[in-house]
Amino acid sequence: MELKYRALEGMHDVLPESSHLWQYVESRWRTHCHQYGYREIRTPLLETAELFERSVGETSDIVSKEMYVFQRGEERYALKPEGTAPVVRAYLEHGLYAAGGVQKLYYITPFFRGERPQKGRYRQAHQFGVEIFGAAHPLADAELLSMVMAFFRVLGIPDDALELRLNTIGCPDCRPAYREAVRAFGRAHFGQLCNSCQARLERNPLRLLDCKECVALTAAAPPIDPYLCDACRTHFESLQSLLKSLGVAYRRDARLVRGLDYYTRTTFEVVAERGLGAQNALCGGGRYDGLVEELGGPPTPALGVGIGIERTLLVLQALQVPLPEPPSIDAYVVAFGDSARLVALQIAQRLRAAGLAVDLDLEGRSPKAQMRLANRSGARYAILLGETELQQDAATVKDLHTHEQTLVSQAELSEWIRTHL
RNA sequence: GGGAUCGUAGCUCAGUCGGUUAGAGCGCCUGACUGUGGCUCAGGAGGUCGUGGGUUCGAGUCCCAUCGGUCCCCCCA
DSSP states (O other): OOOSOOOOTTOOOOOHHHHHHHHHHHHHHHHHHHHTTOEEOOOOSEEEHHHHHHHTOTTSHIIIIIOOEEEETTEEEEEOSSSHHHHHHHHHHTTGGGGOSOEEEEEEEEEEOOOOOBTTBOSEEEEEEEEEESOOSHHHHHHHHHHHHHHHHHTTOOGGGEEEEEEEOOOTTTHHHHHHHHHHHHHHTGGGSOHHHHHHHHHOGGGGGGOSTTHHHHTTSOOSGGGOOHHHHHHHHHHHHHHHHHTOOOEEOTTOOOSOTTOEEEEEEEEESSSSTTOOEEEEEEEOTTHHHHTTSOOOOEEEEEEEHHHHHHHHHHTTOOOOOOOOOSEEEEESSGGGHHHHHHHHHHHHHTTOOEEEOSSOOOHHHHHHHHHHHTOSEEEEEOHHHHHTTEEEEEETTTOOEEEEEGGGHHHHHHHHO
16 A cells, blocks of 8 residues: 655654553553653643743754754744753743742653654654753752662663763853863863764864763763862762662763753763664753743752653563553444344443443454454453343353353443443 | 665565566455354455666666665663
């Protein structure tokens, strides 16, 4: 069959055979967030493009070449390319800071980036995220990281399948001096840098550090530690000691600077050892103490994380973590003969009203075909209705596992099924 | 944006050196069993071989282009 329309490149349908897995991880995520004191926030898919240009950064890859932007009238809109900026916008717009104290928000959202698709990378992808506003203390970083690792554990991903990579990139007080040091290093080795690093050396020199092409060279780049101000150093040290006390394993990765401009101090990623191919980051996040103010709000320390849902599912499958089966219905109603079809429909409705999951043939098919559908539906029971049953206001309930048949009055049907499930 | 690789039935694939009417398994439908599923058997539906062009007496097969999938670089979830 020639297809006139297909999903766009990098866009995917979630079909019934796997949608239950999405429902499963989503429901685990909601429960997990609730247990950690987070409340859900939902924001629109579309925002003004400027929101992301200001927050994620004009020079970032995400904004400069991956964002879906379109114009309508005077306004330029963007499909959200990441989850944090819209939440910050909503936090400000609705004055959530006025409530005082720490605000902990979670979300589940699609996001869009116009990249070449590959394994674990799509043009529309989905993420779980949380944002914490108003918490400057490293306790917040520590709880966030342990919460993320605990989530993967809840899903059944063994700790040793993952690696938490942790870094600090300082703050506006101390980072400029470090940035200069990296820039000076880059200039000194300019000829050995790859093309893209040569291009970003002046604009965003820290990005040299996560260029894979230049690792051999930048391994010798100056480390940030001596440049950290006292506050940043203390923050990072106490975070590390908290993680150790909490038993959260991590590896310091001094090259982890990440591609979004708004990060300060803590940055982190969780990478999977197997299952993801080249795009092996399961989640990423960090602290963004300056972003709320940058977007017009009061100075507000904040931090957050985004977890890739597709990537999480890939890892679960690659590690063969036990996952739920697709749900099946409780009963399938079979009508023997046309006179029984209306009663079949009525009985199905009554059973559904009683809370059972019930289906039946809608095509007027033969008894044999209906039985085949009953079998394929995965239902435990087939409810058989023919002349004999109708005359007694009863139904034959057939257990499709044991093949046992029982005559049950229609009045008692839902109760009978419920007690025998 | 650059690169590699693959496109034959709903799915997974076979198809020889270019040779007549393009095949299998699974799935689907029907029947054997006129009120009973899974197993078995029989039959059936389903393909312009991604698309366009070229070479050739002849193209699923060779060549070119194009579209799409997958994977990789870059970077990220």
